Amino acid sequence: MFVDQVLSEQLQKEWVSPVYAFFGSMPVIKEIDGHRVHEFKCSARGCKVKIRRYLDTKDARSTSNMRKHVKSCWGGDVLSVADNAKDANEVRMKIVGSILRNGSITAIFERKGKGKVTYSHRQHTQSEMR
Helix, strand or coil, X not given: CHHXXXXXXXXXXXXXXXXXXXXXXCCEEEEECCEEEEEEEECCCCCCXXXXXXXXXXXXXXXXXXXXXXXXXXXXXXXXXXXXXXXXXXXXXXXXXXXXXHCCHHHHCCCCCCCCCCCCCCCCCHHHHC
């Protein structure tokens, strides 16, 4: 276990892409079917997605799956702002931290360009519940 932590800390020095800021700072190191895997957990509230990166493949350092998840979970505009940042630490402190602190349920379900969000307390009919 200690060897895995040392190895992970060495690899973290190479993780400079801003997309790493949207995931936990330390990935879980697993072995699946004889393959060593880093498992990154998304840090968004309520998101349970874990992105696996197999270390014995030629694309072990690719961040494309992480970018796809960030785009769907956090939004494309947040990802584009993060791409302009210097490194993952800057993104983690300025962008991710502020979104996690200021996030509200109305902001999550906000309808872009379609007017004000309205709420209804009316009970569903039988046909609506099917």
